[in-house]
Amino acid sequence: MQPIRFFHRGKTVELEDVAPTRSVLDWLREDAGCTGTKEGCNEGDCGACTVVIGELSEHADGATAPVRGLSLKTVNACMQFVPALHGKALFTVEDLKVLHAGQLHPVQEALVECHGSQCGFCTPGFVMSLWHVYEQHHAGGTQPTRQQLADDLSGNLCRCTGYRPILDAGQRMFELPAAALDTPPVVDALQRIAHEDRSHAAFHAPITVDALAALLERLPDARILAGGTDVGVWVNKQFRELGNVVYLGDVDALKRIDRNDAEWVIGAGVSLETAWRALAERLPALTDMWLRFASPPIRHAGTLGGNIANGSPIGDGAPVLMALDAQVELRRGDRVRRLALSEFYVGYMKNRLDAGEFVQALVVPTHAMQRELRAYKVSKRYDSDISAVAAVFAIERDGDRVTQVRLAFGGMAATVKRAGAAEAAVAGRPWTEDSVRAAQAALAEDFTPLTDMRASAAYRMRVAQNLLWRFWLETRSEAPLPEEAISVWARHSS
Numbered sequence: 001m002q003p004i005r006f007f008h009r010g011k012t013v014e015l016e017d018v019a020p021t022r023s024v025l026d027w028l029r030e031d032a033g034c035t036g037t038k039e040g041c042n043e044g045d046c047g048a049c050t051v052v053i054g055e056l057s058e059h060a061d062g063a064t065a066p067v068r069g070l071s072l073k074t075v076n077a078c079m080q081f082v083p084a085l086h087g088k089a090l091f092t093v094e095d096l097k098v099l100h101a102g103q104l105h106p107v108q109e110a111l112v113e114c115h116g117s118q119c120g121f122c123t124p125g126f127v128m129s130l131w132h133v134y135e136q137h138h139a140g141g142t143q144p145t146r147q148q149l150a151d152d153l154s155g156n157l158c159r160c161t162g163y164r165p166i167l168d169a170g171q172r173m174f175e176l177p178a179a180a181l182d183t184p185p186v187v188d189a190l191q192r193i194a195h196e197d198r199s200h201a202a203f204h205a206p207i208t209v210d211a212l213a214a215l216l217e218r219l220p221d222a223r224i225l226a227g228g229t230d231v232g233v234w235v236n237k238q239f240r241e242l243g244n245v246v247y248l249g250d251v252d253a254l255k256r257i258d259r260n261d262a263e264w265v266i267g268a269g270v271s272l273e274t275a276w277r278a279l280a281e282r283l284p285a286l287t288d289m290w291l292r293f294a295s296p297p298i299r300h301a302g303t304l305g306g307n308i309a310n311g312s313p314i315g316d317g318a319p320v321l322m323a324l325d326a327q328v329e330l331r332r333g334d335r336v337r338r339l340a341l342s343e344f345y346v347g348y349m350k351n352r353l354d355a356g357e358f359v360q361a362l363v364v365p366t367h368a369m370q371r372e373l374r375a376y377k378v379s380k381r382y383d384s385d386i387s388a389v390a391a392v393f394a395i396e397r398d399g400d401r402v403t404q405v406r407l408a409f410g411g412m413a414a415t416v417k418r419a420g421a422a423e424a425a426v427a428g429r430p431w432t433e434d435s436v437r438a439a440q441a442a443l444a445e446d447f448t449p450l451t452d453m454r455a456s457a458a459y460r461m462r463v464a465q466n467l468l469w470r471f472w473l474e475t476r477s478e479a480p481l482p483e484e485a486i487s488v489w490a491r492h493s494s
Helices: 024-031 093-099 106-113 123-140 146-152 163-175 183-191 209-218 231-238 272-282 284-292 296-301 304-310 317-323 366-370 420-426 433-446 457-475 484-493
Strands: 004-008 011-015 050-056 070-076 089-091 198-200 203-205 223-225 245-247 257-259 263-267 327-332 335-340 345-347 358-365 372-378 389-398 401-410
Touching (some): 070 123, 089 183, 093 123, 123 146, 123 163, 209 327, 257 272, 263 272, 272 304, 304 358, 317 389, 317 401, 372 457, 389 457, 401 420, 433 457
Parallel strands (some): 203 245
Antiparallel strands (some): 004 011, 050 089, 198 203, 257 263, 263 358, 327 335, 372 389
């Protein structure tokens, strides 16, 4: 059993007797005495426990731009397990004073000047998110817009409703004397920590895909852990015992996006942030869905492969990929097979994975990216909320006749699925009001929605029909409505 080694508070920490599912938050508060990091919701929703993780750029997937050899990302400490820290650096609010020679860091000074702290409980989380922004933009010699700051802070909730002064502080911090992170000592420390296959109690962390495949063949009932954004909630809220845990975060080969003329192969270990950014750069209409998919800390930690393998009927990744005819690439031992994502789910949270098999990649054909596509998310809260209905539509036309159509929905059934009857009502017909009305009516054949805390069945059906109507209004040949998602993309790119 190898010890867990990571960089924290200016030195390498070595731990041996740590439970596989001990959270970073609990370790910080109870063992390390770093009580600045707070527990709010304990499920990754409020941001009070936000910390920053650093890792060598060559082991990161590019979720954020490297800062002098170090890749930094915000995560929720409540849902990260301590063994996953191995080979990484952990930064908390206590570090900022040390980093700035015992003085307040510009982030903290700006919050003081702008009166950005009210009750103060959420403040350390805001500080760490702002510090991440500070490092990213300071390294690039740029400053974020106020809207970009708001997007970057969407995972931090202030129950005192103090967002305006916090955003003021986010702008003010760049006007104060600079205090960038001195990365060479951190990089040097991480390079000294061996990157090798390791086991710690019931926590297994292979570093190659072959080793991962062999391990899962030997332990077919093991729980696969990627970003922990679901598994962490199971432990914290449901007190579930996980047994053997196989961690994917050290398998660099799964963190790549390989592109060619025929397809994109998105490794299962690619973070949600990196995957969504790449897709939105190719398909600007996905930008709004990307920015509203959970929060930056969740997107930095979670993976697109995990989102798809989890199979939640309200997951926002699957509708997008179904509309793009994506396949899941599955591996068991030396066997690799591909399966259409639309055929992957067989019931609520059930899929076609065999014992010992895992999702190796998501494959998106490039020809599908030529389609007219729109993605819509309807939820109670605009930022960082679960969808009541997610809808992603894509069509191809020959003149005004629809030759290909994909209408994918989340939140409407026990699984994410395509609306087969509605698609049949449109396929081969002119893209007109009559055909869209027929598709709206056909949705009742495709779905019998549930009523739950997020929406009633009647509301979900009405929303699904209205979104289909909106899609037609935005893509009709005569007088289409402005493409809202693309204007959002332009705003964030300016």
